[in-house]
Amino acid sequence: MIRFENVSKVYARGARPALDDVSVDVERGEFVFLVGASGSGKSTFLRLVLREERPTGGRVYVAGRDLTRLSSWRVPALRRGIGMVFQDFRLLPNKSVYENVAFALQVIGRPRHVIRTTVPEVLEWVGLDGKEKRRPHELSGGEQQRVAIARAFVNRPQILLADEPTGNLDPTTSLGIMRLLDRINRTGTTVVMATHDDEIVNEMRRRVVELSTGHVVRDEADAVYGRREEILPAVGPVAVLDAPGRDVPVRRITVRPEPGDVAAERASEEAAEHLTEDIEREPVSEPLEERSSAMSGAARATEEA
Amino acid sequence: MRLQFVLAEVLQGLRRNATMVVSVILVTFVSLTFVGAAALLQMQVTKLKGDWYDLVEVSVFLCPEGSAVPTCADGEAGDEQVAAIEDVIDTELGDIVATTYFETKEEAFEAFEARYPDGYQGTQLTVDDMQASFRLQLADPEQYQVVDDVLTGRDGIEVVEDQRAAFEPLFVALNRASIVAVGLAGVMLLAAALLITTTIRLSAVSRRRETGIMRLVGASSLFVQLPFMLEGAIAALVGAVLAVVGLWLAVQYLVADWLARSVDWVDYVSTTDVLTIAPLLLAVAVALAGVSSAVTLYRSSRV
Numbered sequence: 001m002i003r004f005e006n007v008s009k010v011y012a013r014g015a016r017p018a019l020d021d022v023s024v025d026v027e028r029g030e031f032v033f034l035v036g037a038s039g040s041g042k043s044t045f046l047r048l049v050l051r052e053e054r055p056t057g058g059r060v061y062v063a064g065r066d067l068t069r070l071s072s073w074r075v076p077a078l079r080r081g082i083g084m085v086f087q088d089f090r091l092l093p094n095k096s097v098y099e100n101v102a103f104a105l106q107v108i109g110r111p112r113h114v115i116r117t118t119v120p121e122v123l124e125w126v127g128l129d130g131k132e133k134r135r136p137h138e139l140s141g142g143e144q145q146r147v148a149i150a151r152a153f154v155n156r157p158q159i160l161l162a163d164e165p166t167g168n169l170d171p172t173t174s175l176g177i178m179r180l181l182d183r184i185n186r187t188g189t190t191v192v193m194a195t196h197d198d199e200i201v202n203e204m205r206r207r208v209v210e211l212s213t214g215h216v217v218r219d220e221a222d223a224v225y226g227r228r229e230e231i232l233p234a235v236g237p238v239a240v241l242d243a244p245g246r247d248v249p250v251r252r253i254t255v256r257p258e259p260g261d262v263a264a265e266r267a268s269e270e271a272a273e274h275l276t277e278d279i280e281r282e283p284v285s286e287p288l289e290e291r292s293s294a295m296s297g298a299a300r301a302t303e304e305a
Numbered sequence: 306m307r308l309q310f311v312l313a314e315v316l317q318g319l320r321r322n323a324t325m326v327v328s329v330i331l332v333t334f335v336s337l338t339f340v341g342a343a344a345l346l347q348m349q350v351t352k353l354k355g356d357w358y359d360l361v362e363v364s365v366f367l368c369p370e371g372s373a374v375p376t377c378a379d380g381e382a383g384d385e386q387v388a389a390i391e392d393v394i395d396t397e398l399g400d401i402v403a404t405t406y407f408e409t410k411e412e413a414f415e416a417f418e419a420r421y422p423d424g425y426q427g428t429q430l431t432v433d434d435m436q437a438s439f440r441l442q443l444a445d446p447e448q449y450q451v452v453d454d455v456l457t458g459r460d461g462i463e464v465v466e467d468q469r470a471a472f473e474p475l476f477v478a479l480n481r482a483s484i485v486a487v488g489l490a491g492v493m494l495l496a497a498a499l500l501i502t503t504t505i506r507l508s509a510v511s512r513r514r515e516t517g518i519m520r521l522v523g524a525s526s527l528f529v530q531l532p533f534m535l536e537g538a539i540a541a542l543v544g545a546v547l548a549v550v551g552l553w554l555a556v557q558y559l560v561a562d563w564l565a566r567s568v569d570w571v572d573y574v575s576t577t578d579v580l581t582i583a584p585l586l587l588a589v590a591v592a593l594a595g596v597s598s599a600v601t602l603y604r605s606s607r608v
C-alpha cells in the first residue's frame with residue numbers, strides 16, 4: 001500500500017537529511033507505528049506519503065502510484081484516498097462539529113444527500129452523537145481529536161495517517177483515540193501512526209518502524225516501543241517501559257479524563273456495535289482484507305483498567 | 306452543492322476583507338470611468354467626422370486672373386485646361402471621388418451674394434473676383450492626400466483645399482483628451498491590478514486554515530482558488546458597474562441635458578453609447594481580475 005524505496009529527503013534549508021535511504025513496505029490493512037525521537041523524520045515520512053513534499057532521492061509508491069512521477073493535478077485524487085490526523089487537530093474554529101466534517105466532503109464536491117447521510121453516521125461512529133452543533137472550543141481535547149478523525153475518515157480513505165494524534169491528550173483519553181484508530185484499521189484501512197507515546201505502542205503490539213536521525217533502525221512486527229533511554233535519552237530508563245511483557249499488567253499514570261471523553265468513548269463503542277458492520281460493508285474502492293486480530297492490545301488494556 | 310458552497314465562501318471572504326474589497330471597487334470604478342470616457346470621446350470624434358465629413362468637400366481652385374502661382378503662368382484657366390483636369394479626375398481619381406461638381410465664377414458669385422447680400426466686410430466684389438473650382442465629394446474623406454498628390458502642381462490649378470482642415474484642431478484636441486484619459490486609465494488600472502493582487506493575497510492568508518484543510522482532503526486547486534478569484538472578479542465587476550452608471554449619469558446630465566441644449570448643432574454621444582461600451586468595461590474588469598488572480602495564485606500556491 002505504501003512503499004518507500006531508498007527514500008532520502010533533504011530540506012532546502014536543512015543541514016542533514018531528514019530521511020536518509022529509508023526503505024519501508026506497508027501492506028494493505030496494516031497498522032504501523034512510526035516511532036523515534038523528535039526530529040527523527042516521522043512527520044517527513046508522512047508528508048512524503050501525502051505528497052506534501054517530494055523525496056530528494058528514491059521512490060515513494062502509494063496505492064500503486066509512483067508519487068515521484070505523479071503530476072500535481074493528480075495530487076488531489078491521491079489525497080482523497082488518504083485521511084490525515086494531527087496532534088493539534090486542525091479543526092476550523094468557527095464551524096460546528098458537523099460542519100467541520102461536512103467540509104471535507106463539500107470541498108471535494110460530494111453531493112448534498114451523501115453528506116447528509118454519511119456525516120451523522122461517522123459522527124455517531126466516533127462517539128460524538130448529539131454534539132454536532134458544538135464548536136471545537138466547546139469540546140474536550142479527546143472529542144476534538146475524534147472530530148478530526150471523523151473528518152479524516154468520512155471519505156472512507158484506504159490509508160489513514162496520524163502524526164502524534166495523542167500528543168496533546170492524557171493517557172486515558174489517548175487510549176480511547178487508539179481504540180478508534182484500531183477500529184478504523186479493522187475496517188481494512190491501512191493506518192500509519194507517528195508517535196513517541198511508548199505506553200500506547202507497547203499496549204497495541206503492532207508493527208513498529210523506528211527512525212533515528214532519518215534512518216530506519218528497527219522494523220519489527222508485534223513490537224514494543226523500545227528502550228526509552230535510547231529514544232528519549234534525556235529521560236533515562238523507566239522500569240515499566242523497558243520490558244512490559246504481553247501479559248504483565250501495565251502501570252499507568254492516573255490522569256482523570258474529561259467526562260466528555262469518557263462519554264464519547266462509551267458512545268463510540270456502542271455505535272461500533274451496530275455501525276461497524278455497515279461501515280465495513282461500505283463499498284471502499286478496493287476489496288477489504290479480513291483481519292484476524294479482532295481484539296487489539298488497546299482494547300484489552302481498557303477493559304483491564 | 307458546489308456552487309452554493311463556493312458562493313457562501315465568497316460571501317464570507319468579501320465580508321472578512323470588506324475594506325480591501327471597497328478599495329478595489331473604488332479604484333476599478335475610477336479607472337474604468339477613465340477607460341469609458343476615452344471610449345466615449347473616440348465615439349464623439351467618430352460621430353463628428355461622420356456628420357461633418359459628409360458635408361465637406363475638397364475644393365480644387367482653378368487659376369484666376371493674375372495669380373502668382375507657377376502653374377497659373379498662362380493666366381486664367383481656360384476651357385482646355387478645365388477639360389484636362391476633369392479628365393484627370395475621372396481617370397486617376399475615379400475610385401476616390403464620389404461626385405464631381407464644377408462651380409463657375411458666376412455660380413460662386415451667386416452663392417457669395419446669397420450669403421453676404423451687403424458685401425463682405427465693406428467691400429463690394431464682382432464676378433471677376435471669384436474663382437472657378439471643382440468641388441469633389443470623396444468616397445472616403447481620409448483619402449484627401451491622394452487627391453492632393455494627383456492634382457497639385459497641374460497647370461490651371463491654383464490650389465487644392467480640404468475643407469476638413471478647418472476641423473482638424475478640434476479633432477486633435479479631442480484625440481489628445483482621449484489619450485490623456487487612456488493614460489490615466491492605464492495608471493489607475495495598474496493600481497487596481499496591484500490592489501486586487503493584495504486583496505487576494507490577504508484573503509488567502511486569512512483563510513490559510515481552510516485552504517490547508519481543503520488541500521489536505523484532496524480539493525482540486527481550482528476549487529481551492531475559485532473563491533479568491535471570484536472575490537477579485539466580483540469586486541472588479543461592481544467597480545465596472547459603478548463606472549457604467551457614473552458615465553451614464555454624466556452623459557445624461559452633462560451632455561444630453563446641458564451641452565446639447567446650449568450647442569445644439571452637434572450630434573452628441575448618448576446614453577445608448579454608454580450602454581454600448583458597458584460590455585467593454587465589464588470585460589476589462591473581468592480581464593483585470595483574472596490576470597491579477599492568475600499572477601497571485603500562480604506565485605503563491607504550489608501543491
Ligand SMILES: Nc1ncnc2c1ncn2[C@@H]1O[C@H](COP(=O)(O)OP(=O)(O)O)[C@@H](O)[C@H]1O
Binds near residue numbers: 013038039042044
Ligand atoms: N520544512 C522543513 N525545512 C527544513 N527542515 C525541516 C523541515 N521540516 C523538518 N525539518 C527537519 O527535518 C528533520 C526531521 O523532522 P520531522 O520529520 O519533523 O521529525 P519528527 O516528526 O520525527 O519530529 C528535523 O531535523 C527537522 O528540523
Ligand SMILES: [Mg+2]
Binds near residue numbers: 044
Ligand atoms: Mg513531527
